[in-house]
Amino acid sequence: MAGDLAVGARPAAAAAGARRRVDLTGWVLLAPACLFLVLVFVLPLAQILVLSVTEPATSLAHYRRVFGSPLYLRVLATTFETSLVVTVVCLLLAYPLAYVMARRGGAVAGTLLAVIGVSFWTSFLVRTYAWMVILGSNGPVAALALALGLGSPPQLLFTTFASTLGMTHILLPYMVVALYGVMKNIDVTQLRAAASLGAPPLAAFRHVFLPLSLPGVVNGCLLVFALCLGFYVTPVLLGSPRDMMISQLIAQQVEELLAWGFASALAVVLLVATVAVMVVYDRVAGLDRLWG
Amino acid sequence: MRDGERATITRRTFLRRSTALATAGALGPLLPRGARAQDSIVYVNTWGGSWTAAEEAAYFKPFTAKTGIQVRTVAPVSFAKLKAQVQTGNYEWDVSVINAIELGQAEREGLLEPIDDSIVKKESLWPGAVWTQGIATVALSTGLTYRKDKTAGAGPRSWADFWNVKRFPGTRSLYNRGYTALAYALLADGVPADKLYPLDVERGFRKLNEIKPHIKVWWTQGSQSQQLIRDGEVDMIAMWNARATELADQKVPVEFVWNQAERHDSYWFVPKGTPRAKNAWRFVQFAIQPQPQAEFCRRLSYGPLNPKAFDFIPPEQARRMPTYPEHAKVGFVHDPTWLTPNLAMVKERFAQWLAT
Structure with a gap:
């Protein structure tokens, strides 16, 4: 992104006039989309910001409460930590899967895509409850451990492990599709070219395929991380109370206490923290890779 | 000059009106139901599933048969929606049930329509039937x-x-x-x-x-x-x-x-300012009668809060209910x-x- 700005600043003043007209056309074309975004995104967001400092009275009391209590910052930290872990696990699982789908194509890709699709279209609540049965103390995992003579397994359900597993399962399709979409457009002749120039398969993968697949990685991680930040039902049902996510506290303020001012303040803190993480992410991974 | 001015105004007015018309045309189907006149309907906020099925049999059908007022349901029960409705003036529903603690919160926020004394006769109700602006219905x-x-x-x-x-x-x-x-x-x-x-x-x-x-x-x-x-x-x-x-x-x-x-005792209440408040209170007045309450509780093992409802409940069913006197005595x-x-x-x- 920083690179783009530098490029934009370079052209001579003479070219700027001609470019401005082109830019204007672009803006006209963009106007409907911008208007839509302003109406359904920017304005409500501004409203939340205003609510957080005006309801019930104009003050910063809500923010003092967020930063003054050990609860909210702790839960916020848990939320980011959980999202990070889930994103990394999703990436590690999805990358080989998407790689096989993209390289083999045909029936293999179709079958795998169908399996992922079925999982994706099953309600996340159903999938969460399914994990409760599978990991439960009378479930198949425990039965298998007993049958193999391993004795009863340690408590699986209502742990951070179960919570992470459930969220990974639910978010994995997003990562696979993001990676697959990029990988299947990678020109295989480039890999062959690398091979013909003497690169062993691993080197060809590392120097050719991996860099070309990075836009998918960047996109998938962003998608999964952002979606994960808003999760709370799955950790509540599968995890321990220590796995509580911030959206659960926000929902509680909105739905049970009608404290919309405080809920807005919590939401703003979450948003600012998320933007901060994205800025760091941009520095490290480069969001401009999204556009290939 | 005058002509020109009129022309300008006319064009502006025309533009404004045509925009308004176009907007209304486009948004018409999205407008809240409150914006259209509906005299003989009441929208009841309900939990869905077996709860709504029991309400249908115990309250909605006999109420419509008696009064001619149609009942439409909106699920699920949402406390937050109450606040949103009152703040925006868009009423998705006219009557709902919440517990005493939530009712107190709603009262503090000014979200409750006062009980309509011309329809619900408070003094004729059983002791403890009224809490803030709500009327007791069933207990869990x-x-x-x-x-x-x-x-x-x-x-x-x-x-x-x-x-x-x-x-x-x-x-x-x-x-x-x-x-x-x-x-x-x-x-x-x-x-x-x-x-x-x-x-x-x-x-x-x-x-x-x-x-x-x-x-x-x-x-x-x-x-x-x-x-x-x-x-x-x-x-x-x-x-x-x-x-x-x-x-x-x-x-x-x-x-x-x-x-x-x-x-937990739950209470019927009406969101402040709904245009169908009269219908809502008529519905409440009907639903708190002994027979409809008994009908509802027999289906779901909730406890009627109108004591007379037990006259219409067989003893073996009454023993499954929170307000059965023996149970009510030992609970809190x-x-x-x-x-x-x-x-x-x-x-x-x-x-x-x-x-x-």
């Missing part, structure tokens, strides 16, 4: 439920027994709600039910610390509580009486303990006058206690 209890096949002897009979992990070993689960857990803890610690309020929060948390390591899960959803005890994930749980009865009917070996069960209710203003504090402290 949350009580100790245990697996009979996993518990030795007579089984636990009180919260003190639930806390007694030596005499009653086994895995446990409680409802993830701060004031409920605090009340159980105080009862387990020997506080009499009628001395619970004002809640001794410090003492409650001290007692909760004792049981915390034995609570395998703090459940949040009714279906989750059923799954936990049905699948044997836990041996003892605090759950809703109607959910426990449902399990017992499915031959799951569970018993619901009425002693020290937490009873929260005091909304203390709990409503302290709810945010209790919730925050409980969340913090759970997370650490």
Whole structure:
């Protein structure tokens, strides 16, 4: 992104006039989309910001409460930590899967895509409850451990492990599709070219395929991380109370206490923290890779 | 000059009006129902599922037959939507049910339509029927439920027994709600039910610390509580009486303990400013009569709050209900006058206690 700005600043003043007209056309074309975004995104967001400092009275009391209590910052930290872990696990699982789908194509890709699709279209609540049965103390995992003579397994359900597993399962399709979409457009002749120039398969993968697949990685991680930040039902049902996510506290303020001012303040803190993480992410991974 | 001015104004007016028309045309189907005149309809906010089915049979059908007012349902019950409706003036529903503590909160926020005395005759109702601007309807209890096949002897009979992990070993689960857990803890610690309020929060948390390591899960959803005890994930749980009865009917070996069960009474209320308030109060006036209440409670094992409703309920069914006199006597209710203003504090402290 920083690179783009530098490029934009370079052209001579003479070219700027001609470019401005082109830019204007672009803006006209963009106007409907911008208007839509302003109406359904920017304005409500501004409203939340205003609510957080005006309801019930104009003050910063809500923010003092967020930063003054050990609860909210702790839960916020848990939320980011959980999202990070889930994103990394999703990436590690999805990358080989998407790689096989993209390289083999045909029936293999179709079958795998169908399996992922079925999982994706099953309600996340159903999938969460399914994990409760599978990991439960009378479930198949425990039965298998007993049958193999391993004795009863340690408590699986209502742990951070179960919570992470459930969220990974639910978010994995997003990562696979993001990676697959990029990988299947990678020109295989480039890999062959690398091979013909003497690169062993691993080197060809590392120097050719991996860099070309990075836009998918960047996109998938962003998608999964952002979606994960808003999760709370799955950790509540599968995890321990220590796995509580911030959206659960926000929902509680909105739905049970009608404290919309405080809920807005919590939401703003979450948003600012998320933007901060994205800025760091941009520095490290480069969001401009999204556009290939 | 004058012509020109008129022309300008006309064009502006024309533009404004045509824009308004186009907007109205485009948004017409999206406009809230309140914007259209509907004299003989009432929108009831309901939980869905078996709750709505019971309401349909006990309230909606006979009400429409008697008054000609059509009933439409909107699910699920949403407390937050009440505030949104009143703030925006877009009414999706005209009448709903909430518990006494929520009713107190709604009252504090000015979200309740005053009871229409010309329709609901308050003085003719039973004692305790009115709380703020709501009219009592049915009660639900949350009580100790245990697996009979996993518990030795007579089984636990009180919260003190639930806390007694030596005499009653086994895995446990409680409802993830701060004031409920605090009340159980105080009862387990020997506080009499009628001395619970004002809640001794410090003492409650001290007692909760004792049981915390034995609570395998703090459940949040009714279906989750059923799954936990049905699948044997836990041996003892605090759950809703109607959910426990449902399990017992499915031959799951569970018993619901009425002693020290937490009873929540729910109240009909009307959101402030709804254009169909009259219809809503007519509906409430109908629904609180003994016969419709009895009809509703017979289907779901909730307890009628109109005492006369028991005249229409066979005794073997009445014994499954929270307001059956024998059960009501040994249970407890929260005091909304203390709990409503302290709810945010209790919730925050409980969340913090759970997370650490």
